Amino acid sequence: MxxxxxxxxxxxxxxxxxxxxxxxxxxxxxxxxxxxxxxxxxxxxxxxxTIERIIEHAVTSLYRGRTHYSPGMGELHLRETIAEIETQASGKLTTPDQVIVFPGATNAVFSTLSCLLDADDELIVVEPAYVGYEGIFSTIGSAVIRIPALADQGFAVDTEAIRAAITDRTRVLLLNTPGNPAGNIIPEDQLRSLSELCYDRDIWLVCDEVYSMITFEHKHISARKAANTLENIIVIDGLSKSHAMTGWRLGWAVAPAAVAQRLLSFTSATVFGCSQFIQDAAAFAMKNDGxxxxxxxxxxxxxxxxxxxxxxxxxxxxxxxxxxxxxxxxxxxxxxxxxxxxxxxxxxxxxxxxxxxxxxxxxxxxxxxxxxxxxxxxxxxxxxxxxxxxxxxx
Ligand SMILES: Cc1ncc(COP(=O)(O)O)c(C=O)c1O
CATH class of the missing domain: 3.90.1150.10 (Aspartate Aminotransferase, domain 1)
Structure with a gap:
Protein backbone atom coordinates (compact mmCIF):
# COMPACT_ATOMS: atom_id res chain seq x y z
CA MET A 1 0.00 0.00 0.00
CA THR A 50 17.71 48.49 -12.30
CA ILE A 51 19.68 51.72 -12.07
CA GLU A 52 22.93 51.58 -10.20
CA ARG A 53 22.06 54.11 -7.49
CA ILE A 54 19.14 51.94 -6.38
CA ILE A 55 21.37 48.87 -6.26
CA GLU A 56 24.00 50.79 -4.27
CA HIS A 57 21.33 51.93 -1.84
CA ALA A 58 20.17 48.36 -1.28
CA VAL A 59 23.75 47.17 -0.72
CA THR A 60 24.47 49.98 1.75
CA SER A 61 21.25 49.12 3.51
CA LEU A 62 22.31 45.48 3.77
CA TYR A 63 25.65 46.51 5.30
CA ARG A 64 23.76 48.77 7.71
CA GLY A 65 22.16 45.62 9.06
CA ARG A 66 18.74 46.05 7.49
CA THR A 67 18.30 42.31 7.39
CA HIS A 68 15.67 41.73 10.05
CA TYR A 69 11.92 41.20 10.16
CA SER A 70 9.92 44.15 8.93
CA PRO A 71 6.44 45.22 10.10
CA GLY A 72 3.62 43.44 8.27
CA MET A 73 2.32 46.74 6.86
CA GLY A 74 5.79 47.58 5.53
CA GLU A 75 8.48 50.00 6.69
CA LEU A 76 6.94 53.27 7.85
CA HIS A 77 9.34 55.45 5.82
CA LEU A 78 8.37 53.61 2.61
CA ARG A 79 4.66 53.87 3.39
CA GLU A 80 5.13 57.59 4.07
CA THR A 81 6.83 58.00 0.69
CA ILE A 82 4.05 56.10 -1.10
CA ALA A 83 1.37 58.06 0.81
CA GLU A 84 2.96 61.37 -0.25
CA ILE A 85 3.11 60.31 -3.90
CA GLU A 86 -0.45 59.01 -3.71
CA THR A 87 -1.66 62.27 -2.13
CA GLN A 88 -0.21 64.16 -5.08
CA ALA A 89 -1.50 61.73 -7.71
CA SER A 90 -5.03 61.52 -6.32
CA GLY A 91 -5.40 65.04 -4.92
CA LYS A 92 -6.74 63.34 -1.78
CA LEU A 93 -4.88 63.23 1.51
CA THR A 94 -3.41 59.74 1.85
CA THR A 95 -1.88 58.58 5.13
CA PRO A 96 0.57 55.70 5.79
CA ASP A 97 -2.16 53.69 7.54
CA GLN A 98 -3.83 53.46 4.13
CA VAL A 99 -0.73 51.97 2.52
CA ILE A 100 0.42 48.37 2.81
CA VAL A 101 3.48 46.84 1.18
CA PHE A 102 3.58 43.43 -0.54
CA PRO A 103 6.25 41.39 -2.30
CA GLY A 104 5.02 42.48 -5.74
CA ALA A 105 1.74 43.67 -7.19
CA THR A 106 0.69 40.09 -7.98
CA ASN A 107 0.78 39.27 -4.29
CA ALA A 108 -1.07 42.50 -3.52
CA VAL A 109 -3.85 41.51 -5.94
CA PHE A 110 -3.96 37.98 -4.53
CA SER A 111 -4.08 39.16 -0.92
CA THR A 112 -6.69 41.80 -1.68
CA LEU A 113 -9.01 39.47 -3.60
CA SER A 114 -8.55 36.81 -0.92
CA CYS A 115 -9.82 39.26 1.69
CA LEU A 116 -12.82 40.32 -0.39
CA LEU A 117 -14.14 37.19 -2.08
CA ASP A 118 -15.65 33.87 -1.12
CA ALA A 119 -16.07 30.93 -3.46
CA ASP A 120 -19.74 31.67 -4.08
CA ASP A 121 -19.15 35.35 -4.94
CA GLU A 122 -18.70 36.80 -8.40
CA LEU A 123 -15.83 38.92 -9.64
CA ILE A 124 -16.05 40.96 -12.84
CA VAL A 125 -12.94 41.39 -14.96
CA VAL A 126 -12.50 43.08 -18.31
CA GLU A 127 -10.83 41.09 -21.07
CA PRO A 128 -8.22 41.14 -22.46
CA ALA A 129 -6.74 40.85 -18.97
CA TYR A 130 -3.30 40.21 -17.48
CA VAL A 131 -2.63 36.44 -17.63
CA GLY A 132 -1.30 36.42 -14.07
CA TYR A 133 -4.83 36.95 -12.73
CA GLU A 134 -5.92 33.47 -13.82
CA GLY A 135 -3.93 31.66 -11.14
CA ILE A 136 -5.31 34.03 -8.51
CA PHE A 137 -8.87 33.42 -9.68
CA SER A 138 -8.34 29.67 -9.66
CA THR A 139 -6.91 29.71 -6.15
CA ILE A 140 -9.76 31.78 -4.72
CA GLY A 141 -12.37 29.83 -6.64
CA SER A 142 -15.06 32.49 -6.98
CA ALA A 143 -17.00 32.84 -10.23
CA VAL A 144 -15.30 35.08 -12.80
CA ILE A 145 -17.54 37.09 -15.11
CA ARG A 146 -15.51 38.13 -18.14
CA ILE A 147 -16.57 41.29 -19.93
CA PRO A 148 -15.00 41.80 -23.36
CA ALA A 149 -13.51 45.23 -24.02
CA LEU A 150 -14.43 47.12 -27.18
CA ALA A 151 -11.77 45.76 -29.54
CA ASP A 152 -12.43 48.27 -32.30
CA GLN A 153 -12.11 51.18 -29.86
CA GLY A 154 -8.61 50.45 -28.65
CA PHE A 155 -9.94 47.85 -26.20
CA ALA A 156 -11.90 50.48 -24.30
CA VAL A 157 -13.75 49.26 -21.21
CA ASP A 158 -17.49 48.79 -21.82
CA THR A 159 -19.26 50.38 -18.84
CA GLU A 160 -22.73 49.34 -19.97
CA ALA A 161 -21.70 45.70 -20.35
CA ILE A 162 -20.25 45.80 -16.82
CA ARG A 163 -23.46 47.35 -15.48
CA ALA A 164 -25.51 44.65 -17.19
CA ALA A 165 -23.32 41.88 -15.74
CA ILE A 166 -23.74 42.91 -12.10
CA THR A 167 -25.81 40.52 -10.00
CA ASP A 168 -26.56 40.20 -6.29
CA ARG A 169 -23.47 38.01 -6.02
CA THR A 170 -21.06 40.52 -7.56
CA ARG A 171 -18.51 41.48 -4.95
CA VAL A 172 -15.52 42.88 -6.89
CA LEU A 173 -14.83 44.74 -10.13
CA LEU A 174 -11.17 44.24 -11.05
CA LEU A 175 -9.82 46.87 -13.42
CA ASN A 176 -6.33 47.34 -14.83
CA THR A 177 -5.34 50.76 -16.11
CA PRO A 178 -3.09 51.28 -18.01
CA GLY A 179 -3.92 47.84 -19.30
CA ASN A 180 -1.82 44.80 -19.99
CA PRO A 181 -1.88 43.64 -22.79
CA ALA A 182 -3.60 46.40 -24.79
CA GLY A 183 -1.93 49.49 -23.29
CA ASN A 184 -5.30 51.25 -22.97
CA ILE A 185 -5.93 53.95 -20.37
CA ILE A 186 -9.39 54.18 -18.77
CA PRO A 187 -10.43 57.86 -18.99
CA GLU A 188 -11.13 59.75 -15.75
CA ASP A 189 -14.86 60.24 -16.29
CA GLN A 190 -15.35 56.55 -17.06
CA LEU A 191 -13.38 55.55 -13.97
CA ARG A 192 -15.54 57.91 -11.93
CA SER A 193 -18.78 56.45 -13.23
CA LEU A 194 -17.50 52.91 -12.69
CA SER A 195 -16.50 53.74 -9.12
CA GLU A 196 -19.96 55.27 -8.51
CA LEU A 197 -21.64 52.24 -10.04
CA CYS A 198 -19.63 49.98 -7.73
CA TYR A 199 -20.32 52.12 -4.69
CA ASP A 200 -24.07 52.17 -5.34
CA ARG A 201 -24.15 48.37 -5.74
CA ASP A 202 -21.91 47.53 -2.73
CA ILE A 203 -19.08 46.33 -4.92
CA TRP A 204 -15.36 46.76 -4.28
CA LEU A 205 -13.39 48.39 -7.08
CA VAL A 206 -9.86 46.96 -7.20
CA CYS A 207 -7.68 48.81 -9.69
CA ASP A 208 -4.29 47.40 -10.74
CA GLU A 209 -2.18 50.35 -11.90
CA VAL A 210 1.30 48.83 -12.29
CA TYR A 211 1.89 50.66 -15.60
CA SER A 212 0.90 54.03 -14.11
CA MET A 213 4.35 55.51 -14.68
CA ILE A 214 4.82 54.39 -18.29
CA THR A 215 2.33 56.46 -20.28
CA PHE A 216 2.73 58.24 -23.59
CA GLU A 217 0.23 60.80 -24.96
CA HIS A 218 -2.14 60.83 -21.98
CA LYS A 219 -1.33 60.82 -18.30
CA HIS A 220 -2.49 57.93 -16.16
CA ILE A 221 -5.44 58.72 -13.92
CA SER A 222 -5.72 56.69 -10.75
CA ALA A 223 -9.07 55.26 -9.64
CA ARG A 224 -8.50 57.12 -6.36
CA LYS A 225 -8.23 60.41 -8.23
CA ALA A 226 -11.32 59.74 -10.33
CA ALA A 227 -13.56 58.46 -7.54
CA ASN A 228 -15.74 60.78 -5.48
CA THR A 229 -15.70 58.44 -2.52
CA LEU A 230 -12.87 56.10 -1.57
CA GLU A 231 -14.64 53.70 0.79
CA ASN A 232 -14.80 50.89 -1.77
CA ILE A 233 -11.60 51.63 -3.73
CA ILE A 234 -8.32 49.70 -3.53
CA VAL A 235 -5.48 50.71 -5.83
CA ILE A 236 -2.49 48.47 -6.45
CA ASP A 237 0.85 49.53 -7.89
CA GLY A 238 4.49 48.47 -7.79
CA LEU A 239 8.01 49.05 -9.02
CA SER A 240 8.49 46.02 -11.30
CA LYS A 241 7.78 47.75 -14.58
CA SER A 242 8.40 51.44 -13.98
CA HIS A 243 11.77 50.97 -12.27
CA ALA A 244 12.83 47.75 -14.02
CA MET A 245 12.72 45.99 -10.65
CA THR A 246 10.75 42.82 -11.41
CA GLY A 247 13.10 40.62 -9.39
CA TRP A 248 13.02 42.81 -6.29
CA ARG A 249 9.36 41.94 -5.66
CA LEU A 250 7.94 45.18 -4.39
CA GLY A 251 4.34 46.32 -4.70
CA TRP A 252 1.69 47.93 -2.54
CA ALA A 253 -2.00 48.59 -2.07
CA VAL A 254 -3.63 51.87 -1.11
CA ALA A 255 -6.94 51.26 0.60
CA PRO A 256 -9.19 52.63 3.36
CA ALA A 257 -7.41 52.13 6.71
CA ALA A 258 -9.89 49.46 7.83
CA VAL A 259 -9.28 47.49 4.63
CA ALA A 260 -5.52 47.88 5.10
CA GLN A 261 -5.91 46.26 8.53
CA ARG A 262 -7.69 43.29 6.94
CA LEU A 263 -4.89 43.04 4.39
CA LEU A 264 -2.38 43.20 7.24
CA SER A 265 -3.93 40.17 8.93
CA PHE A 266 -3.85 38.28 5.65
CA THR A 267 -0.27 39.17 4.74
CA SER A 268 0.90 38.51 8.31
CA ALA A 269 -0.38 34.97 7.87
CA THR A 270 1.18 34.48 4.45
CA VAL A 271 4.23 36.70 3.85
CA PHE A 272 5.13 37.99 7.29
CA GLY A 273 6.79 41.19 6.08
CA CYS A 274 8.95 42.17 3.10
CA SER A 275 12.75 42.56 3.17
CA GLN A 276 13.94 45.71 4.90
CA PHE A 277 16.78 46.49 2.48
CA ILE A 278 14.48 46.14 -0.52
CA GLN A 279 11.97 48.51 1.03
CA ASP A 280 14.77 51.00 1.77
CA ALA A 281 15.87 50.83 -1.87
CA ALA A 282 12.26 51.16 -3.05
CA ALA A 283 11.73 54.34 -1.05
CA PHE A 284 15.02 55.71 -2.36
CA ALA A 285 13.97 54.82 -5.92
CA MET A 286 10.64 56.61 -5.63
CA LYS A 287 12.19 59.75 -4.16
CA ASN A 288 14.83 60.03 -6.87
CA ASP A 289 13.15 58.83 -10.03
CA GLY A 290 11.96 61.96 -11.88
C1 LIG B 1 -1.36 44.13 -14.90
C2 LIG B 1 -0.24 43.54 -14.14
N1 LIG B 1 -0.32 43.45 -12.81
C3 LIG B 1 0.67 42.92 -12.08
C4 LIG B 1 1.81 42.45 -12.69
C5 LIG B 1 2.89 41.85 -11.86
O1 LIG B 1 3.52 42.80 -11.08
P1 LIG B 1 4.58 42.35 -9.97
O2 LIG B 1 5.86 42.02 -10.69
O3 LIG B 1 4.72 43.56 -9.12
O4 LIG B 1 4.02 41.20 -9.26
C6 LIG B 1 1.95 42.50 -14.08
C7 LIG B 1 3.14 41.94 -14.75
O5 LIG B 1 3.18 41.68 -15.91
C8 LIG B 1 0.90 43.08 -14.81
O6 LIG B 1 0.98 43.17 -16.14
Missing part, protein backbone atom coordinates in the same frame (compact mmCIF):
# COMPACT_ATOMS: atom_id res chain seq x y z
CA UNK A 2 1.55 3.30 -1.10
CA UNK A 3 0.84 6.84 -0.09
CA UNK A 4 -2.21 8.21 -1.85
CA UNK A 5 -1.79 11.99 -2.23
CA UNK A 6 -4.82 14.23 -1.86
CA UNK A 7 -4.67 17.93 -2.63
CA UNK A 8 -6.83 20.92 -1.86
CA UNK A 9 -9.48 22.15 -4.29
CA UNK A 10 -7.44 25.34 -4.81
CA UNK A 11 -4.35 23.36 -5.79
CA UNK A 12 -6.39 21.09 -8.04
CA UNK A 13 -8.01 24.07 -9.78
CA UNK A 14 -4.56 25.60 -10.32
CA UNK A 15 -3.21 22.39 -11.83
CA UNK A 16 -6.21 22.17 -14.15
CA UNK A 17 -5.36 25.54 -15.70
CA UNK A 18 -4.29 25.26 -19.31
CA UNK A 19 -0.55 25.41 -19.68
CA UNK A 20 -0.74 25.81 -23.46
CA UNK A 21 -0.44 29.54 -23.21
CA UNK A 22 3.18 29.37 -22.15
CA UNK A 23 4.07 26.43 -24.39
CA UNK A 24 5.65 28.59 -27.11
CA UNK A 25 7.44 30.76 -24.56
CA UNK A 26 8.77 27.77 -22.59
CA UNK A 27 9.99 26.18 -25.77
CA UNK A 28 11.66 29.43 -26.82
CA UNK A 29 13.42 29.71 -23.44
CA UNK A 30 14.71 26.15 -23.73
CA UNK A 31 16.04 26.83 -27.24
CA UNK A 32 17.65 30.08 -26.08
CA UNK A 33 19.37 28.33 -23.20
CA UNK A 34 20.65 25.70 -25.62
CA UNK A 35 22.30 28.50 -27.60
CA UNK A 36 19.76 29.04 -30.40
CA UNK A 37 19.32 32.48 -31.97
CA UNK A 38 15.93 33.40 -30.48
CA UNK A 39 14.47 36.88 -29.99
CA UNK A 40 12.31 36.75 -26.85
CA UNK A 41 9.30 39.05 -27.05
CA UNK A 42 6.90 36.95 -25.01
CA UNK A 43 7.51 38.16 -21.49
CA UNK A 44 7.05 41.46 -19.68
CA UNK A 45 10.40 41.71 -17.94
CA UNK A 46 12.15 44.99 -18.82
CA UNK A 47 15.49 44.53 -20.59
CA UNK A 48 16.81 47.64 -18.85
CA UNK A 49 18.74 47.02 -15.65
CA UNK A 291 14.56 61.94 -14.63
CA UNK A 292 14.70 58.17 -14.78
CA UNK A 293 10.96 57.75 -15.38
CA UNK A 294 11.08 60.40 -18.10
CA UNK A 295 13.93 58.52 -19.78
CA UNK A 296 12.34 55.08 -19.57
CA UNK A 297 9.01 56.41 -20.87
CA UNK A 298 10.75 58.07 -23.80
CA UNK A 299 12.57 54.82 -24.56
CA UNK A 300 9.34 52.73 -24.56
CA UNK A 301 7.61 55.37 -26.64
CA UNK A 302 10.33 55.24 -29.30
CA UNK A 303 10.11 51.45 -29.33
CA UNK A 304 6.32 51.57 -29.61
CA UNK A 305 6.44 54.06 -32.49
CA UNK A 306 9.06 52.02 -34.30
CA UNK A 307 7.16 48.75 -33.80
CA UNK A 308 3.84 50.24 -34.97
CA UNK A 309 5.52 51.65 -38.09
CA UNK A 310 7.05 48.27 -38.95
CA UNK A 311 3.76 46.43 -38.34
CA UNK A 312 1.89 48.81 -40.63
CA UNK A 313 4.41 48.03 -43.36
CA UNK A 314 3.67 44.29 -43.19
CA UNK A 315 0.73 43.28 -45.36
CA UNK A 316 -1.84 41.37 -43.30
CA UNK A 317 -0.79 42.57 -39.84
CA UNK A 318 -2.52 45.27 -37.85
CA UNK A 319 -2.04 46.90 -34.49
CA UNK A 320 -3.75 49.52 -32.38
CA UNK A 321 -1.33 52.01 -30.94
CA UNK A 322 -0.97 51.39 -27.18
CA UNK A 323 -1.21 54.49 -24.98
CA UNK A 324 0.94 53.10 -22.22
CA UNK A 325 3.03 50.20 -20.97
CA UNK A 326 5.47 47.92 -22.68
CA UNK A 327 3.30 45.70 -24.88
CA UNK A 328 1.69 45.76 -28.26
CA UNK A 329 -1.14 43.61 -29.58
CA UNK A 330 -0.89 42.49 -33.19
CA UNK A 331 -4.04 41.41 -35.01
CA UNK A 332 -3.05 38.36 -37.08
CA UNK A 333 -6.57 37.38 -38.19
CA UNK A 334 -5.82 38.13 -41.85
CA UNK A 335 -2.90 35.71 -41.99
CA UNK A 336 -3.52 33.01 -39.38
CA UNK A 337 -6.45 31.07 -37.89
CA UNK A 338 -5.40 32.23 -34.41
CA UNK A 339 -2.62 33.78 -32.38
CA UNK A 340 -1.43 30.43 -31.09
CA UNK A 341 -0.67 29.01 -34.53
CA UNK A 342 0.97 32.29 -35.55
CA UNK A 343 3.19 32.30 -32.43
CA UNK A 344 4.10 28.62 -32.83
CA UNK A 345 5.09 28.92 -36.48
CA UNK A 346 6.90 32.24 -35.96
CA UNK A 347 9.11 30.61 -33.35
CA UNK A 348 9.67 27.45 -35.39
CA UNK A 349 10.46 29.23 -38.63
CA UNK A 350 12.06 32.50 -37.58
CA UNK A 351 13.08 32.19 -33.93
CA UNK A 352 10.90 35.00 -32.59
CA UNK A 353 8.88 34.28 -29.44
CA UNK A 354 5.59 36.15 -28.94
CA UNK A 355 2.64 35.33 -26.66
CA UNK A 356 -0.64 34.02 -28.13
CA UNK A 357 -3.51 36.41 -27.41
CA UNK A 358 -5.93 33.75 -26.19
CA UNK A 359 -4.22 33.79 -22.79
CA UNK A 360 -5.68 37.27 -22.21
CA UNK A 361 -9.19 36.20 -23.14
CA UNK A 362 -11.30 34.88 -25.97
CA UNK A 363 -11.51 38.39 -27.45
CA UNK A 364 -7.81 38.36 -28.36
CA UNK A 365 -7.68 34.82 -29.73
CA UNK A 366 -6.62 36.20 -33.11
CA UNK A 367 -3.91 38.43 -31.67
CA UNK A 368 -0.39 37.95 -30.42
CA UNK A 369 1.28 40.09 -27.76
CA UNK A 370 4.71 41.44 -28.36
CA UNK A 371 6.84 42.86 -25.55
CA UNK A 372 8.79 46.03 -26.27
CA UNK A 373 11.63 44.78 -24.12
CA UNK A 374 14.37 45.28 -26.69
CA UNK A 375 16.11 48.34 -28.10
CA UNK A 376 15.13 49.49 -31.59
CA UNK A 377 18.21 47.74 -33.04
CA UNK A 378 16.87 44.35 -31.90
CA UNK A 379 13.28 45.27 -32.82
CA UNK A 380 14.60 45.90 -36.33
CA UNK A 381 15.90 42.32 -36.53
CA UNK A 382 12.70 40.94 -34.98
CA UNK A 383 10.50 42.70 -37.52
CA UNK A 384 12.70 41.60 -40.41
CA UNK A 385 12.03 38.02 -39.26
CA UNK A 386 8.30 38.61 -38.69
CA UNK A 387 8.07 40.17 -42.15
CA UNK A 388 9.87 37.20 -43.72
CA UNK A 389 7.54 34.79 -41.91
CA UNK A 390 4.38 36.57 -43.08
CA UNK A 391 5.70 36.97 -46.63
CA UNK A 392 6.35 33.24 -46.88
CA UNK A 393 2.85 32.27 -45.78
CA UNK A 394 0.85 30.44 -48.46
Missing amino acids: GFSPKYSCASTRLEAQGSDLWAVHTDAMAQLEAGADIIMMSVGDPDLP EYIQGITQEYRERRDYACKRIREIDGLNCQVPQAGMFLMIDVSAVSPDGFQFARALLDEQGVSVLPGEGFGEITRQFVRLSLTHPVKVLDQAFARIEAYVRNLP
